[in-house]
Amino acid sequence: xxxxxxxRDIEQTLIKRLQDKGYRLTPQRRExxxxxxxxxxxxGAMDILHKVKKIVPGISMSTxxxxxxxxxxxxxxxxxxxxxxxxxxxxNIKDHINLVCTKCRKITDFTGNxxxxxxxxxxxxxxxxxxxxxxYYGICRDCEK
Amino acid sequence: xxxxxxxRDIEQTLIKRLQDKGYRLTPQRRExxxxxxxxxxxxGAMDILHKVKKIVPGISMSTxxxxxxxxxxxxxxxxxxxxxxxxxxxxNIKDHINLVCTKCRKITDFTGNxxxxxxxxxxxxxxxxxxxxxxYYGICRDCEK
DNA sequence: TGTTAATTAGGAATCATTCCTATTATGATA
DNA sequence: TATCATAATAGGAATGATTCCTAATTAACA
Numbered sequence: 001x002x003x004x005x006x007x008r009d010i011e012q013t014l015i016k017r018l019q020d021k022g023y024r025l026t027p028q029r030r031e032x033x034x035x036x037x038x039x040x041x042x043x044g045a046m047d048i049l050h051k052v053k054k055i056v057p058g059i060s061m062s063t064x065x066x067x068x069x070x071x072x073x074x075x076x077x078x079x080x081x082x083x084x085x086x087x088x089x090x091x092n093i094k095d096h097i098n099l100v101c102t103k104c105r106k107i108t109d110f111t112g113n114x115x116x117x118x119x120x121x122x123x124x125x126x127x128x129x130x131x132x133x134x135x136y137y138g139i140c141r142d143c144e145k
Numbered sequence: 146x147x148x149x150x151x152x153r154d155i156e157q158t159l160i161k162r163l164q165d166k167g168y169r170l171t172p173q174r175r176e177x178x179x180x181x182x183x184x185x186x187x188x189g190a191m192d193i194l195h196k197v198k199k200i201v202p203g204i205s206m207s208t209x210x211x212x213x214x215x216x217x218x219x220x221x222x223x224x225x226x227x228x229x230x231x232x233x234x235x236x237n238i239k240d241h242i243n244l245v246c247t248k249c250r251k252i253t254d255f256t257g258n259x260x261x262x263x264x265x266x267x268x269x270x271x272x273x274x275x276x277x278x279x280x281y282y283g284i285c286r287d288c289e290k
Numbered sequence: 291t292g293t294t295a296a297t298t299a300g301g302a303a304t305c306a307t308t309c310c311t312a313t314t315a316t317g318a319t320a
Numbered sequence: 321t322a323t324c325a326t327a328a329t330a331g332g333a334a335t336g337a338t339t340c341c342t343a344a345t346t347a348a349c350a
Contacts, residue, residue, distance in 0.1 A: 022327095023327085023328095024315085024316045024317065024326095024327060024328065025316080025317090026315080026316070026327095026328065026329080028328085028329075029328090044306095045306080045307085046306090058329090058330075059329085059330085060329065060330040060331065061307095061330090061331090062308095062309095062329070062330060062331070062332090063328075063329050063330070065306095065307070065308075066328075066329075067328090069308095081227065081228040081229060082226065082228060083226040083227060083228045083232060083306095083337080083338085084226060085306095086305095086306060086307090087228060087306080087307085097262065097266070099266065099270065099272045099274070101272070102275070108270070108272070110262075110266055110269075110270060110272075112262075112265060112266065112269050112270075114262060115260075117242065117255075117257075117259060117281075118281065120257060121242070121244065121255055121257065121281060124255075124257050125244065125253070125255060125257075125286065126285075126286030126289070127244045127246070127253070127255075127281070127283055127284070127285050127286060128283045128284050128289060129244070129281035129282065129283040130247070130282055130283040130284070131281075131282045131283070132279075132280065132281050132282065133278070133279075133280045133282070134277075134278075134279045134280075135277065135278045135279075136262075136263065136266060136272070136274035136276075136277050137274065137275055137276045137277065137278070138272055138273045138274040138275040138276070139272070139273050139275070140271075140272050141270065141271030141272060144271070144273060167296095168296085168297095169295095169296060169297070169346085169347050169348070170347075170348095171296095171297065171298080171346080171347070173297085173298075174297090189337095190337080190338085191337090203298090203299075204298085204299085205298065205299040205300065206299090206300090206338095207298070207299060207300070207301090207339095207340095208297080208298055208299070210337095210338070210339075211297075211298075212297095214339095228306080228307085228337095229307095230337095231336095231337060231338090232337080232338085
């Protein structure tokens, strides 16, 4: 039985955590959070700008980046960095494998169970893993058709 | 018993594979290949430029990028892409985990055994993995001291 | 040794992201 | 509810690794 939180709850939790940390709640932030808690497509800054603009027309790219950067620093979201595409953002901050479609560029989470190697790595090499990034590149089910 | 090829052999193999594919062997390419087959630090284009310049003083950044790009396309090397640092290059094209030190930026290969999840991913999600990128970020043994 | 197409050098262009600054508006306080 | 301090925003300029462009050079062939 997998327990999956409702978007509305995720949204409220994020807002509360921001306010507890002393950040102000602006319409721009509210909408960015709302979007990220519902949109599982791992949107980029430009996607976010365009989608939020429908609700908050005046929002600027600066604000999108400023907000994402702040939430990233506070550990509320995770940034997936790419050099050949724009960076992507996700609220799933738990360790997991991302499946990157090289055709449509969509990114999905692999929710299956994945054992951790960090202990083995540290034991064998002395390197102490603090975070990870596991990605598979390939063709998603939709593009395969 | 791990079989590890000598740098000299790796170098000769790469040169032969290039020539077999019809590419010309220039002093610039010879030195870039020589460097990559010996330098396991996962150097970036700028590193490669500076190091090769000691042997081939006139070499330009364009040539470094052109050569790396060509070798990448031919599957001779692997490019690790980062948006917050310059990209890195390695001759180890087999699937493996890279250990990225967030302090000194050095990257090392984890040579331990790692099971593949690609079959499980395809079975569970329909996504067909073609390649992967597994990285651990943390502090390397040298920086830990 | 000459030929020719691949390769190179140098510099301009690209573009997502970061940086900068004046203006605006949130949230605390009275 | 109005005032205020300052966090947040908008807009645009700056950044920098990489890509693109073109003329000059050179490796590899006969």
